[in-house]
Amino acid sequence: MYMHVISMMFLGLNSIVCGFIFMNKMYSGVVNVIEWELMSMNSLSVIFVIIFDWISMLFLSFVLLISSSVMYYSGSYMMGDSNYNRFMYLVLAFVFSMMMMVLSPNLISILLGWDGLGLVSYALVIYYQNEKSANAGMLTILSNRVGDVAILLGIGLMMNLGSWNFIVYSYYILDEDWILLKFLIMLAAMTKSAQIPFSAWLPAAMAAPTPVSALVHSSTLVTAGVYLMIRFSSALEGSKIQSMLLIISCLTMFMAGLGANFEYDLKKIIALSTLSQLGVMLSILALGFPDLSFFHLLSHALFKALLFMCAGVVIHSVGGYQDIRYMGCLVKFMPLSVAFMTVANLALCGFPFLAGFYSKDMILEVSFMSWTNYIALILYILATGLTVSYTMRLIFYSLSGEFNLSCMSNVSDESKIMTNSMILLGFSAIMMGAVLSWLLFPEPYMICMSVFMKNLVLIISFIGAMLGYMFNLMNTTYNLKSLKNYKFVIMFGSMWFMPFLSTKKVSEINLKNGVMMEMLMDKGWYEYLGAQGLYYLFSKLFMILNMLQMNGIKVFMKMFVVGVVIMLFTFI
Numbered sequence: 001m002y003m004h005v006i007s008m009m010f011l012g013l014n015s016i017v018c019g020f021i022f023m024n025k026m027y028s029g030v031v032n033v034i035e036w037e038l039m040s041m042n043s044l045s046v047i048f049v050i051i052f053d054w055i056s057m058l059f060l061s062f063v064l065l066i067s068s069s070v071m072y073y074s075g076s077y078m079m080g081d082s083n084y085n086r087f088m089y090l091v092l093a094f095v096f097s098m099m100m101m102v103l104s105p106n107l108i109s110i111l112l113g114w115d116g117l118g119l120v121s122y123a124l125v126i127y128y129q130n131e132k133s134a135n136a137g138m139l140t141i142l143s144n145r146v147g148d149v150a151i152l153l154g155i156g157l158m159m160n161l162g163s164w165n166f167i168v169y170s171y172y173i174l175d176e177d178w179i180l181l182k183f184l185i186m187l188a189a190m191t192k193s194a195q196i197p198f199s200a201w202l203p204a205a206m207a208a209p210t211p212v213s214a215l216v217h218s219s220t221l222v223t224a225g226v227y228l229m230i231r232f233s234s235a236l237e238g239s240k241i242q243s244m245l246l247i248i249s250c251l252t253m254f255m256a257g258l259g260a261n262f263e264y265d266l267k268k269i270i271a272l273s274t275l276s277q278l279g280v281m282l283s284i285l286a287l288g289f290p291d292l293s294f295f296h297l298l299s300h301a302l303f304k305a306l307l308f309m310c311a312g313v314v315i316h317s318v319g320g321y322q323d324i325r326y327m328g329c330l331v332k333f334m335p336l337s338v339a340f341m342t343v344a345n346l347a348l349c350g351f352p353f354l355a356g357f358y359s360k361d362m363i364l365e366v367s368f369m370s371w372t373n374y375i376a377l378i379l380y381i382l383a384t385g386l387t388v389s390y391t392m393r394l395i396f397y398s399l400s401g402e403f404n405l406s407c408m409s410n411v412s413d414e415s416k417i418m419t420n421s422m423i424l425l426g427f428s429a430i431m432m433g434a435v436l437s438w439l440l441f442p443e444p445y446m447i448c449m450s451v452f453m454k455n456l457v458l459i460i461s462f463i464g465a466m467l468g469y470m471f472n473l474m475n476t477t478y479n480l481k482s483l484k485n486y487k488f489v490i491m492f493g494s495m496w497f498m499p500f501l502s503t504k505k506v507s508e509i510n511l512k513n514g515v516m517m518e519m520l521m522d523k524g525w526y527e528y529l530g531a532q533g534l535y536y537l538f539s540k541l542f543m544i545l546n547m548l549q550m551n552g553i554k555v556f557m558k559m560f561v562v563g564v565v566i567m568l569f570t571f572i
Contacts, residue, residue: 004075071088077316125205125212166231230294243286245285249282249381252282266323269324303344361437365454
């Protein structure tokens with residue numbers, strides 16, 4: 001039963017070690033690469049590569065820090081579970097897969113971590129063995145398999161370069177010859193980071209236990225795609241892929257923010273919030289600022305993991321409910337958890353001097369300053385307002401609104417393990433934004449814009465907060481308005497029908513086409529021209545050969561005589 005303590009100590013110590021190595025790499029500028037040649041084919045060498053540079057060490061330090069908190073947290077959250085040990089081993093396997101992915105600069109060796117993430121996340125999503133979890137797990141793994149196939153095709157294309165080390169060769173991958181490779185890498189990143197049209201799996205994966213969501217679906221698995229794109233960023237500069245990635249990520253950011261304003265499931269609201277922030281990361285990367293994308297990836301990991309952990313405490317306390325309409329007035333019963341949840345929510349909104357402020361504010365200002373189109377600019381502004389709107393809605397319904405729990409509910413901060421595990425991430429969500437900005441940007445960005453554009457983020461955030469709070473304060477009127485525009489509410493609330501298109505529609509089309517193909521091809525032309533046709537043809541030929549061999553010269557003479565007779569009768 002002390003496995004959570006041992007895991008926390010082990011991962012925490014490794015996180016500190018990675019932090020020290022990062023400081024060394026950052027200020028010395030040294031990059032260590034370890035290569036192990038597995039096999040050689042002519043001029044190609046299949047090499048297992050591990051890279052130790054400041055990016056991989058810093059990201060790994062954060063992954064291990066969050067993993068240690070989540071493992072300790074799981075000790076209380078999963079205490080009564082019959083498969084407690086299996087859960088712990090699965091989470092450790094996931095952390096190991098993430099380490100393999102982060103440390104691999106090679107497109108072949110990265111597959112070990114990349115496929116490991118997909119497989120272990122499937123095992124964790126179907127952990128609660130019911131129909132909903134099975135469906136969510138299947139959607140998760142099939143969506144991620146699209147990206148895995150894209151990476152495999154990319155490996156085939158990169159064979160022309162003579163090596164699969166993308167960090168070295170990404171500077172030489174030009175649009176004229178390598179546009180398909182760039183598209184495949186972007187496709188892999190889009191599936192892992194759940195961008196449109198692969199967005200349905202991320203909210204569905206909330207069927208997993210909450211500690212899994214805190215680790216997997218906030219800071220590791222979903223950011224693997226962004227991390228891969230950051231490593232490939234030098235190949236994207238001046239590419240046509242950039243504009244495609246920008247518009248897709250901006251649309252994802254807007255869609256997720258809109259969907260979260262109509263969602264009532266606590267974990268799905270936070271999942272849609274994660275989806276929106278992934279859109280922010282990929283959009284700023286598409287504009288040509290991979291360092292800002294990496295900065296937001298790290299700061300977002302801290303406060304989003306904290307937010308999921310707070311949501312887990314709330315769900316645990318209210319008796320397993322996830323619907324925010326059954327919560328309310330939790331601030332009086334769970335002051336510590338609510339305080340951490342408010343810090344995480346405010347960091348998400350970009351409240352001044354919290355972790356999210358330093359990265360989000362810089363991203364928005366740089367995007368307003370960049371050469372971008374009006375559509376992307378408007379989507380940025382709307383997504384910022386919607387983020388604050390759904391955060392205020394969440395605070396109103398669950399933390400500060402009317403008490404909606406049953407009279408027998410016993411809600412309190414009783415679990416010391418869960419609250420203690422949130423303290424480290426809570427302080428990180430307050431301070432680490434400033435610390436990271438000092439470390440990653442010792443020289444400040446030159447940001448030059450008008451007073452209106454500078455204050456636009458503040459104005460939009462204030463309007464979003466007012467609308468989010470006021471609409472839900474006028475609950476009855478708001479619900480009546482929603483019923484009048486029911487079709488629009490269903491469309492916006494269901495992520496533009498993405499779950500329907502990803503599951504029912506795809507399976508219907510595939511099943512109908514499958515039946516037709518089976519009737520026409522498998523049981524039709526394939527049989528006639530394939531196995532059965534060849535069998536019939538060969539059997540006839542073998543019968544003729546057998547007859548010739550058995551009777552020999554007699555048959556030949558008979559056939560010769562018959563042939564001569566037929567020819568005579570023909571000429572006569």
